[in-house]
Amino acid sequence: MGSKRLDWIDIAKGIAITLVIVGHTVPNPSPLRHAIFSFHMPVFFILAGYTFRPKPWRELLSGSVSRLLVPYVVLALAWQVPTFLMSSAPLTSGTLVAGLKTLVFASGVDVPGLGVTAVGMTWFLAALFTSRLLFNVLVRxxxxxxVRVVWQGVICAAIAFCGLSVSRFMGVYLPLDLDLSCYIALLMWIGYTARQRGLEPSASKPLLFIGAGVAWLVLAALSGLELSSRRVDGFLVATVAALAGSYCVCWVSMALEKLKDVPVLGAFERGLVFCGQASLAIFAIHAVDWFVPWQTMPLLMTLPASWLFASIVRCACDIGLAYVIKKA
Structure with a gap:
């Protein structure tokens, strides 16, 4: 993959990680949050598929453990340990077992029926780890x-539907988000196939961007998607909405890439490239910034559209801290 292609991928990741922060700051429920959640996490998984290369198992495991599983454990503990200390609960064998279950299941929400508490935002890293392993099996x-591409899509869609059915309809959540990873593998296949078939967006085709935008607006309004809670309301409609929204993000990223030499827009483009390159660091900072009461800060609450100012301040803090750490 050439450097030019990597630039637009980084921009798309930069847009997506910014939307992650905003989506966690705006009122819940709200139309804006619904719109953001309809595609912001699928962008990451589709791009993960776009850049995926089948690898020997030892190489895949080594890279995935160091880049995803180890950060997952570190970030999960960085959230769970302070939370436990602030609760003033006694440290018992039962508490340790409960904490271990939380790490093993890696669920973004409480696991019904098993008494397993949510691990928080770090579910994303565990789910991507499991999804990479599952997708490597499928590609090989x-x-x-x-297998022809049409049958590949049918198989991936069937696996995705079965995985979601296990958790949503049967109430069975699997360790390391394996049930959710079945759906994520479908998103990865979409990105992988787009690269294989040369179907990535082109900034020179604005009509496709407009069509995808209209499709996203309509279909997102008719469905619902929140991957951390296995919520995919309207399997086909929600998936197409996620794909359309992700297409728009990638199209905008390619358009911005062409403006990198324009004085003001070029600086904006370089900022998004940084956010994309540092998306894991920004995600890590954001995963532990929940201790800050962004939505209820007295100073921000006195302002109109306080959620907007809270989002701006939160993005500035998370991205700014990632920048300082990188430059240190």
């Missing part, structure tokens, strides 16, 4: 059996 199977 497809390549080894010479």
């Amino acid at each position: 199977l497809f390549d080894g059996r010479d």
Whole structure:
């Protein structure tokens, strides 16, 4: 993949990580939050598929453990340990077992029926780890059996639907988000196939961008998607809405890439490239910034549209801290 392509991918990741912060700051429920959640996490998974290369198992495991599983454990503990200390609860064997269950399940929400508490935002890292392993199996199977692309899509969609059915309809959540990873593998396949077939967005085709934008607006309003809680209301409609929204993000990213030499817009483009390159660091900072009462700060609450100012301040803090750490 050339450097130019990496630039637009970084911009898309920069947009997506910014929307993650905003989506966690705006009122819940709200139309804006609904709109953001309809595509902001799928962008990451689709791009993960776009940049995916099948690897030998030892190489895949080594890279995925160091880049995803280890940060997951560190960030999960960085959230869970202070939370436990502030609760003033006694440290018992039962508490340790409950904490271990939380780490093993890696669920973004409480696991019904098992008494397992949510691990918080870090579910994303565990789910991506499991999804990479699952998707590597699928790609090697497809390549080894010479499965046609249409049947690949059917198989991935069937696996995704079954995985969601296990958690949503049967109430069974699997360790390391394996049930959710079945759906994520479908999103990764979409990105992977787009690269294989040369179907990535082109900034020279504005009509496709407009069509995707209209499709996203309509379909997102008719469905609901929140991956941390396994909420995919209207499987087909929600998935197409996520794809359309992700297409728009990638199209805008390619358009911004072409403006990198324009004085003001070029600085904005470089800022988004940084956010994309540092998206994991920004995510890590954001994963532990929940101790700050962004939505209820007295200074911000006195302002009109306080959620807007809270989002701006939160983005500035998370991104700014990531920048300082990188430059240190």
